[in-house]
Amino acid sequence: MGLHRVVQPTGVLPQAAWRLDASAAIAPNEVRIRVQRLNLDAASFRQLSEKHGGNGDAVRAEVLEIISTRGKMQNPVTGSGGMLIGTVEEAGRRSPLGLKVGERVATLVSLTLTPLVVTDGLARWDGRSEQVPCDGWAILFARSIAAVLPDDEDPQLSLAVLDVCGAPALTARVVSRYVEDRRRVGDPTPVRVAVIGGAGKSGSLSLAAARRVGAARTVGVVPVAAERDALTAAGLASVVALADARDPVGLSTAVTTALGAPADVTVVCVDVPGCEHGAVLATADGGTVIFFSMATSFSAAALGAEGLAADVTMLVGNGYVPGHAELALGLLRAEPGVRQLFTARVAAD
Numbered sequence: 276m277g278l279h280r281v282v283q284p285t286g287v288l289p290q291a292a293w294r295l296d297a298s299a300a301i302a303p304n305e306v307r308i309r310v311q312r313l314n315l316d317a318a319s320f321r322q323l324s325e326k327h328g329g330n331g332d333a334v335r336a337e338v339l340e341i342i343s344t345r346g347k348m349q350n351p352v353t354g355s356g357g358m359l360i361g362t363v364e365e366a367g368r369r370s371p372l373g374l375k376v377g378e379r380v381a382t383l384v385s386l387t388l389t390p391l392v393v394t395d396g397l398a399r400w401d402g403r404s405e406q407v408p409c410d411g412w413a414i415l416f417a418r419s420i421a422a423v424l425p426d427d428e429d430p431q432l433s434l435a436v437l438d439v440c441g442a443p444a445l446t447a448r449v450v451s452r453y454v455e456d457r458r459r460v461g462d463p464t465p466v467r468v469a470v471i472g473g474a475g476k477s478g479s480l481s482l483a484a485a486r487r488v489g490a491a492r493t494v495g496v497v498p499v500a501a502e503r504d505a506l507t508a509a510g511l512a513s514v515v516a517l518a519d520a521r522d523p524v525g526l527s528t529a530v531t532t533a534l535g536a537p538a539d540v541t542v543v544c545v546d547v548p549g550c551e552h553g554a555v556l557a558t559a560d561g562g563t564v565i566f567f568s569m570a571t572s573f574s575a576a577a578l579g580a581e582g583l584a585a586d587v588t589m590l591v592g593n594g595y596v597p598g599h600a601e602l603a604l605g606l607l608r609a610e611p612g613v614r615q616l617f618t619a620r621v622a623a624d
Contacts, residue, residue, distance in 0.1 A: 277416040280390050282346065289416075290388035295346035297390035297414065303369040304417040308361040308380065310391070312431070313407040314438045315357040317475070317546035318569040319350040320405045326352075331402025338407070342393050348386035355569035356386030357405070359413060360424060360434045371417050379430065381437040382413065383420040383600060390414040404624035406431060422600040431621050433604070435476055440603035442477035442567045443484035444596035446470075446542050449563055453539050454489035465491030467534040469557055471520045472544035473512055474502035474616065477567050480603055481542045482511040483610045490540075494533040496520065505619070509612030520545050526553030543568050551576040552583070560586040567592035 327333035393411040473495020495512035518529035537559035
């Protein structure tokens with residue numbers, strides 16, 4: 276679990292630690308990765324960019340400071356990090372991950388618990404995109420997760436997909452249960468799914484996953500016309516709605532109008548705070564809200580649901596579901612709309 280890498284404070288797991296030991300020498304059950312690219316999570320990158328007014332040099336300097344100070348990439352404001360791709364440089368003889376020297380991999384665990392050293396000063400990054408070309412090393416523990424990158428896809432595209440692969444997997448699991456329960460009792464009521472932030476990475480994959488497992492009606496909610504047009508062209512949602520997710524009543528009205536009723540499952544994939552109450556209001560009694568955004572305030576979600584007397588189940592998307600990498604890459608290959616949105620995003624980055 277990496278307890279031996281915790282420097283401060285002792286006795287906690289690496290994710291909760293303030294500082295990790297990121298030295299290059301590995302234990303017998305560890306793996307060292309030669310890092311080629313980081314992918315900062317959306318909430319963290321947005322916070323840093325807004326803090327520095329879009330000044331890429333200042334963003335780069337702060338990311339370097341965080342990594343050098345903490346021995347990992349963990350935004351002290353959002354608490355989140357991201358993930359990385361690189362090449363296996365050394366694998367300990369007792370590592371259970373099955374990785375071989377020379378394999379190109381994506382780590383499927385957060386940078387907030389991954390010992391990390393950057394050696395090039397992030398010289399090739401302008402501080403204006405979530406993807407960060409770099410050189411350095413990172414350490415994986417026995418309880419870490421990594422996926423070998425497919426040979427038939429652009430590594431940057433694979434990185435973008437694998438960064439959020441937990442979202443479609445959990446969405447598929449939850450939605451399929453609603454579909455199966457209604458089929459079992461002969462209930463013809465369609466399963467309705469709302470994805471807040473439907474044009475983004477996790478949002479577009481979640482829409483595709485929900486449709487694949489039988490959601491009869493889906494709505495992708497986006498904040499601006501350009502995202503509405505892009506998601507409509509991708510064809511991943513039954514309908515696309517324009518709404519500010521921070522406006523609880525406006526969001527609820529948009530979802531209910533688009534679906535004809537509140538959503539059975541609402542998936543929150545936005546990277547800004549203040550969307551908790553709208554997601555709860557948009558969800559039917561007995562429904563489920565899945566929070567994938569690292570900008571979520573879980574106290575606001577819980578207390579808001581209580582204050583609204585909302586009978587909803589709320590789930591934290593923890594980023595790991597067995598088979599999540601394969602499912603997400605499968606959606607990229609099978610759904611032209613998913614590829615269209617991801618390709619455009621990577622090109623913009």
